[in-house]
Amino acid sequence: MIIDSIKDEFRQIVGDEWFLDTPEDLVVYSYDGFLPEFKPSGVIVPGDRDEISKIMGVANREKINIIPRGAGTNICGSSVAREGGIIIAFHRLNKILEIDRESMCAVVQPGVVNADLQKAVAGYGLMYPPDPASMFVSTIGGNVALNAGGPRGVKYGVTRDYLLGLEVVLPSGEVINTGGKALKNASGYDLTRLMCGSEGTLGILTEIIIRLVPLAPARATLQAIYSDLDDAATTVSAIIGSGIVPATLELIDRTVLDVISDYGGARFSKEAEALLLIEVDGEESLVEAQGKRIEEFCKERGAVQVERASTPEEAEKLWQARRTAFGAVASLRPNCIVEDATVPVKMLPAMIRKIVEITKKYDLKIGVLAHAGDGNLHPLIMTDLRDREEMARIDKAMEELYETAIGMGGTLSGEHGIGIAKDRFMGMEFNEASIELMRGIKRVFDPNNILNPGSFL
Amino acid sequence: MRNYEIRVGNLFLREPYGGKKMIPKNIADEFDQCIKCGLCLATCPVGKELFLEKFTPRGKIQLAKHYAAGDLEISQHYRDIFAKCLLCGACSVTCPSGVELKEVLVGMREEIVKKRGIHPNLESAIKSLFVNHNISDEENNERGDWRDDINELPDHMYERELAEVVYFVGCVSSFFPMVQSIPQNMARILEAADVDFTILSGEEWCCGFPLIGAGAPEKMGELIEHNIEQVKGLGASKMVFSCPSCYRTWKEYYKTDLELFHSTQFIQRLIKDGDVPMGELHQTVTYHDPCDLGRNGGIFDAPREVLRSIPGLTLVELENNRAQSICCGGGGNLEIADPDLSASVARNKIEEIQRTGAKTLVTSCQQCVRTIKGKVRIEKVDLDVLDITDVVVRAMSDA
Helix, strand or coil: CCCHHHHHHHHHHHCHHHEECCHHHHHHCCCCCCCCCCCCCEEECCCCHHHHHHHHHHHHHHCCCEEEECCCCCCCCCCCCCCCCEEEECCCCCCEEEEECCCCEEEECCCCEHHHHHHHHHCCCEECCCCCCCCCCCEHHHHHHHCCCCCCHHHHCCHHHHEEEEEEECCCCCEEEEECCCCCCCCCCCHHHHHCCCCCCCCEEEEEEEECEECCCEEEEEEEEECCHHHHHHHHHHHHHCCCCCCEEEEEEHHHHHHHHHCCCCCCCCCCCEEEEEEEEECHHHHHHHHHHHHHHHHHCCEEEEEECCCHHHHHHHHHHHHHHHHHHHCCCCEEEECCCECCHHHHHHHHHHHHHHHHHCCCEEEEEEEHHHCEEEEEEEECCCCHHHHHHHHHHHHHHHHHHHHCCCECCCCCCCCCCCHHHHHHHCCHHHHHHHHHHHHHHCCCCCECCCCCC | CCCCCCCCCCCCCEEEECCCEEEEHHHHHHHCCCCCCCHHHHCCHHHHHHCCHHHCHHHHHHHHHHHHCCCCCCCHHHHHHHHCCCCCCHHHHHCCCCCCHHHHHHHHHHHHHHHHCCCHHHHHHHHHHHHCCCCCCCCHHHCCHHHHHCCCCCCCCCCCCCCCEEEECCHHHHHCHHHCHHHHHHHHHHHHCCCCEEECHHHCCCCCHHHHHHCCHHHHHHHHHHHHHHHCCCCCCEEEECCHHHHHHHHHHCCCCCEEEEHHHHHHHHHHCCCCCCCCCCEEEEEECCCCCCCCCCCCHHHHHHHHCCCCEEEEECCCCHHHCCCCCCCCCHHHHCHHHHHHHHHHHHHHHHHCCCCEEEECCHHHHHHHHHHHHHCCCCCEEEEHHHHHHHHHHCC
C-alpha cells in the first residue's frame, strides 16, 4: 500500500489525469503476456524525462517499487508488480525524435511501437531488423529491455545488435547518457548493452538511439516440406554451412502442422513431418542465385515438396502457415506456454528429438516452432493452468528441457527473457559467482532495490 | 473459430462461473481463451487513440473477466470504458486465439444496462426510438421526405401494395439530409433496371440495430414484429438494404424467408444481368469497407465488382482494406457517447485515405459517409466522399 500523501506527490508530478489507481486501472496493469497476475498500487504515465526523474526521486526516497511496462506483451512476466509497487507506463513517450539517414540511425522515445518505426524508416530506404512476433504492438523500450529478437535474427541479429546509445534515468533520479550516434565506441564499460536485456531492473530508458541498415531490394521465399524431421534439420545445417546466410529460416514440426490444418489454415500432405520456411534477401542477382541453391539443397536432402514464391502475394501465402501457427496452437487449449530454449545451430536436430522424447515421457502436448537458423526453439506447450497435476508435469519437463539445452552449450532464453518465468532456473546457466556479480551490478544501480524487484535476480 | 448463434434472448444463457456469481456463459467461454498477448492493441482504433490499457480490447476483456469472477462491480467507470468502443470488430479478427471479442464487448454493454441503466447520452435517442420509431427527433411519417427532391416522381411514390422487392431505406438516410441522396439513387437505379419494388415509408420502423450497441437488445421485439408484419402480404420475395447495419440486423435477428441483399450485392446482380448500363467514369477512387458490411457482414467483393464494372474507373486500395479495414469512427454509438473520440478516429481514417492519393472516397454505408464527410467539411479536406450508389448513378448518366 502507498499512503495518500505519496500518491498526491506523484499526481503533482504528472497531473491527476496520469496517475491511475482506480480498481479498473489496477486490474488492467496487473498482467503482461505471461501467466501470473499481480495487482499494482498505482499506474503512472509520465510525459517526459524530467517527470520520470522526479518520480524516481520520490520512489527512491520512499522505497516504492517501480515497474516499467511498455505494451505488456512480453511472455516472461517481466513487467508485473510481483512484489507490489507502481507500474510506470510509456504510452505518452511515443515519438520518433529523429531519423538520421546519413548516420544510418534513429533516435526514439521508449514507447514507439516497433512496426511504426519500421514503417517510418522504410520511407528512407532503411530497415530496423528486429522483428519480434509482437512487433505491431510492442515498444522499442520493451524490446530493448527484453533484448527482443525475431525471425530475421539469423541474418540480422537481435535488438542488442542495433543499439547505439541510451538516455537512462537511474533509480536515484539522476540521468545518464550512454553511447551515441557513432557506430564504433570503445570507451569504458559498455553501459548501453548492459541495459539491454536488463528487464527494467537497472534504470528507466527515456531515449534510445538505434542503428539502421539499408532495406534489402529483393527477397526470395521458399517453403520445403519433409517426411522426415531429420532431413529438415540436416537441410538447415547444409544451408548455414554453405555460407548462405538466410534472412529467415523457420521450422514447423508435425504437431503444429496438424493443429494448423485442424484450425482451418493451410493443409499439408499426410506424410509431412516438418516444414521449412526460408527467406533470403539482398541484391536481386544474389537472391536469385541463393534461392536456386537453397531449392537444390532442399531437394537433395529429401524434401518431398519445394515451393518458391515468385510474387510478394505468393510469398505471403507461404508465410501463412507460420503466421497462423501460434494462434492455432493457442486456441487448442486454454493456455499455451511458449518456450524459448536456444542451442548452437548444429545441436538443433538433437534438441528437437529431445523435445519429442520429453513430450512422450511427461505425457504432454508440445509442438515445435523454431527459428531454426539460429538454434532458437519455441516449443509450444498446450495446457490448462487449472490442471495442477499437468502443470506439475510441465514443470518437470521444462527443467529437463533447460538442462538439456544448457548441456548442449545453449541458454534458457534466446529472445523472450527470464522475468518470473525462468528465474528459478538461473542457477543452471550461471554459477553462484556470476549471479552474485549480477546482484552486485544491480546494487550499484539500484541500492534500494526498487526497480522491478523480484524479477530474475 | 467458434461462431455463436446470436439471437435476442439467447445471448445470456446463465451458468455458474467460479462458484461466485452467475455470468453469461458464452462470454466466459470467450475470455477464458484470451492469452493476453496484446495483438488486438495493434488494430483497435480506440486503443490507439487513448493509449491506456483499459481502453484496449485486451483491457476490456480482462475487465469483463474480473467482473464475471466477482472481483469488481459494474461501476460508472466500467460504463465509460465500455462506451469507448466502436464495436467495429477489428479486435475479433486480429485475435490469434479466436476470442470473439465483439461478443464480449456487446455482452458487457448489456450487463452495464442491467446494473446501471441506459447510457445517459443515449437515453433520449432510445426514448425517441419508441415514440417516433426512428433515431431522429422527427415523426416517422416524414420518413419518405427524401422523395421530395425527385423529379418525375411516379404517382405511386414507390409505395405499392404488391411488389417483388422491398427496399428498406433505414433511419439515417431517411432523415439526415447529407445522405438522403442514397435512397434517391437507389430509387433511380431500381427504376432504371425495371425492378418491381416498394418502400414501407412511414410504416418502416427502426430495425433495432441501435439497441444492440446500447446494450438493450431485448427491447427490439416490438420493432422486429412491426417490420415483419409490414413486409408480410406485399408478396415480396426479396429485400434490399442500403444500410449495412439494417441488413445485418435483419439477417441475424429477424426470422424471415425473404432473400436479403445489401444494395451492393443487388446492384452487382443488376449490372451483371445488363439491367443497368454503365457509362465511362474517368476517375481514381479508393474504397472504404464499412465494418458492418465487410468484416462483420462478409461482403467485400460485391462493392468492388460494382466499381470494376464502371469503364475508366480506377480503384486504389487503402493500406488496411477488406477485413483489416479501420472503422470510420461512426460505429458502436460512439458518436453519441463520445463525439470527440469518434472525430479523432475519423481524422485518422481521412489521413489513411489521403495516403492513397485518391481524391474520391467511395463507401457503401450512409453512416460512414456521414462520419467521414462531416469531418472532411469541418477540416476543409480536399476529398470527395461518395456512397457507391452516387458513383453508379453518375456512371449511369453517362451511359
